[in-house]
Amino acid sequence: MIQFLAHGKGDNVAVAVSDINSGEKAAGLNMETDEKFEIKSQMDIPLGHKIALIDLKVGDTIIKYDNDIGRVVAEIKKGDHVHVHNVKTKRW
Numbered sequence: 001m002i003q004f005l006a007h008g009k010g011d012n013v014a015v016a017v018s019d020i021n022s023g024e025k026a027a028g029l030n031m032e033t034d035e036k037f038e039i040k041s042q043m044d045i046p047l048g049h050k051i052a053l054i055d056l057k058v059g060d061t062i063i064k065y066d067n068d069i070g071r072v073v074a075e076i077k078k079g080d081h082v083h084v085h086n087v088k089t090k091r092w
Helices: none
Strands: 004-006 013-016 025-030 036-040 050-052 061-064 067-072
Touching: 013 025, 013 061
Parallel strands: 004 025
Antiparallel strands: 004 013, 013 050, 025 036, 061 067
């Protein structure tokens, strides 16, 4: 069962389509490339929230739908929950 979706081939985050538990090996799909892959979740990821596909450092850009959606403000490891606690808009 697919648990998260990446929409663009350049995405570094994906969206959970079901709740993902910490420590779980979650199945993902890149919708642009049809590539299936797994990531071990490092945290609980609620339905509709983002999971990191790679390690990200402060200042890095978050890419979703092949678009810049914000900047990293706290270190993010592959499999981490990506949300308002570690990503902010670049607008202000």
